Amino acid sequence: MEFLDFSFLKMTVIDVVDILLVAIIIYYIYNLIRGTIAVNIFIGFILIYVLYFVASKMLHMKLLSGILNSFVSVGLIALIIVFQQEFRRFLLSIGKNISLRNKLWMKLVFGKEEVEKNNLAKIKPIIDACKSMKQTRTGALIVFSKYFDQDVFGNTGEFVDARISKRLIESIFQKHSPIHDGAVVIAENRIKTAGCILPLTENDKLPPQFGLRHRAGIGITETSECTALIVSEETGEISYAQQGKVKMNISFTELERLLNKDF
Numbered sequence: 001m002e003f004l005d006f007s008f009l010k011m012t013v014i015d016v017v018d019i020l021l022v023a024i025i026i027y028y029i030y031n032l033i034r035g036t037i038a039v040n041i042f043i044g045f046i047l048i049y050v051l052y053f054v055a056s057k058m059l060h061m062k063l064l065s066g067i068l069n070s071f072v073s074v075g076l077i078a079l080i081i082v083f084q085q086e087f088r089r090f091l092l093s094i095g096k097n098i099s100l101r102n103k104l105w106m107k108l109v110f111g112k113e114e115v116e117k118n119n120l121a122k123i124k125p126i127i128d129a130c131k132s133m134k135q136t137r138t139g140a141l142i143v144f145s146k147y148f149d150q151d152v153f154g155n156t157g158e159f160v161d162a163r164i165s166k167r168l169i170e171s172i173f174q175k176h177s178p179i180h181d182g183a184v185v186i187a188e189n190r191i192k193t194a195g196c197i198l199p200l201t202e203n204d205k206l207p208p209q210f211g212l213r214h215r216a217g218i219g220i221t222e223t224s225e226c227t228a229l230i231v232s233e234e235t236g237e238i239s240y241a242q243q244g245k246v247k248m249n250i251s252f253t254e255l256e257r258l259l260n261k262d263f
């Protein structure tokens with residue numbers, strides 16, 4: 001009687017490549033959802049899949065593998081539903097890599113200096129506004145997105161659609177402005193909305209001094225392909241969030257470098 005069947009361990013080069021590719025995909029997905037609650041669901045699903053693999057391929061346990069099989073086969077649809085936002089980010093990040101290549105082409109065609117000069121003209125009013133808001137301890141939250149996604153940003157706040165200017169940014173965030181609460185969204189090189197309510201991050205490992213403004217700035221970068229700049233009302237410190245991670249207390253030189261890269 002055969003107890004254990006290790007025939008599946010005979011591997012070809014294709015099998016090794018197959019395993020490597022799956023490992024890369026799992027690593028990439030894990031990186032994408034690290035620090036969010038989704039990581040527990042992902043680990044749970046991987047464990048059930050490993051159990052199913054052992055029960056059906058090694059131990060040939062018909063009943064258990066039958067039950068696990070029905071779970072694994074609907075699992076993919078369940079995963080797509082549970083990880084809606086992460087799938088969205090995954091697809092967006094593929095698109096972003098393609099548009100990054102466009103940026104490189106632009107640098108090759110128009111020259112690096114010309115492209116950077118144009119970029120600096122776009123970024124300067126934002127940096128100047130941040131310098132002034134840091135001094136006056138004016139709290140601000142600015143989101144940078146390549147495209148204006150109506151579903152994400154269009155349902156709350158006021159539609160502005162204005163040229164980016166230092167004075168406009170300062171006016172929006174000054175304490176007596178009716179739209180100073182919430183975020184300004186800059187997309188397609190325009191100030192699109194102000195007073196926008198964003199999803200808050202569920203990350204429980206953030207510094208305790210991070211309140212709602214920081215949580216909203218980090219939260220939006222977890223679910224959408226965008227970056228966020230936060231000026232703290234309490235300390236005047238500038239933070240920069242990207243893909244759910246935050247750089248705290250950055251200098252204006254660093255801010256310029258980050259905006260030049262991402263905006």
Ligand SMILES: Nc1ncnc2c1ncn2[C@@H]1O[C@H](COP(=O)(O)OP(=O)(O)OP(=O)(O)O)[C@@H](O)[C@H]1O
Pocket residue numbers: 139140141180181182183196197198199200209210211212213214215216231232233234235
């Ligand atoms: N969901 C949200 N989306 C966008 N902005 C929000 C959201 N929730 C709160 N805010 C903004 O954050 C402000 C409150 O900031 P809070 O003091 O809680 O944050 P903080 O991270 O401690 O920042 P600060 O250092 O500026 O105090 C609100 O007045 C509002 O403008």
